Amino acid sequence: MTGATLRYSGGCQCGAVRYEAEGEPINAGHCYCADCRRASGSGFIPFMGFASDKVRFSGETRQFSSPSFRGGDAVRNRCAACGSLVFGGMVGVDSSHTIYAGSLDDPGAFSPTIAIFTRDRPDWAMLPTNLQAFQTLPD
Template sequence: MSHVTTGGCLCGGLRYAAAGVPDNAGLCFCADCRKASGGAGIGFMGFSSSALTFSGAARQYVSKSARGSDAVRNFCPVCGSLVFGGIVGTDTDHTIYAGSLDDPAVFVPQIVIFNRDRPVWAPLPAGLSVFEAMPD
């Protein structure tokens, strides 16, 4: 049996389950992630869309990513919690936001992206690969 990571919004209306280990995990300090989270940045975990199941209603907010493509953030229309990124049924992978995890201990960041935008008051955990912008 593979490991399943679960999570969702504050009110429980928007949920997900991800099978297996994430393809990547890290911290993003870009301006979009700071504004969307209301904090220093966002912890994220990337999963293939085939590993994920979603339940409940989601609303989307679309902005331009650093690469110029659309960045789609999904949030609960009831409580407003930011839960995941990507378009279900279209994208081949999705970003799960670490703040939405049922068990926050499963989040083990490996990288930092957009470190150039990290607030001076936000410390970095030791041992992470740090990128000043989006890595290639």
Template sequence: MSDTANRIFAGGCLCGQLRYEAKGEPAWTGHCYCRDCRKASGSGFIPFMGFQASALTVTGETRQSRTSAFRGGESVRNHCAACGSLVFGGEGQDDWRTVYAGSLDDALLFEPQIAIFVRDRAPWAVAPEGLTQFETMPD
């Protein structure tokens, strides 16, 4: 087994009551500039990492918010039940979870590769150079 297969991405909420560990390398990393992510985060984008659900272990109580997803269905976001911090998404949807990189204990672990929903990007939210950009969701 390689070192990257054993790599741990740990993080959690502001108050520390909701924690997670994701094992292995994320399948994708990037910035989402969609309107929903901007509204949910109160910022210009959400930095995200995608992991297989089986790679993610979560401890603590969550509160969920749901909105309509771009491709139909629901977009599920998980917040700490105590402090309200936005921590991860996708629970109950499929076999993938989206960890929000701002919740990482070590911010240096995040290496964005893509920018999605750049059609919705606010002009003041500048996408870093070198990211592969998509107008909406990549296929």
């Protein structure tokens, strides 16, 4: 398929929130920060980053903001109906968005390359050896 554009689709558990992203992600990996662990109820969140002009969203979300590592707010979006964690960022405001890989229609499309905030990783959360690890964020 020469010249074919990669497309990723996904959404919440009940289907009320949907997204489609196109092209290669800016980054893809595991985040072990305390905020991601608490938001997911797990040891990390698998994520994919996309420029805002490469992703489209539909459906009603509920937002939660928390202080981000670089200042400002980290905004997470959950489905207003079922509560599933779907994506990060403010639509129409932020220049990029984070898609949570667990919300992909095809989870096999996720191919992580980095691990961030490994300084916060609990001992019981496995760190795959094939990921480039960063104590906080890459430069």
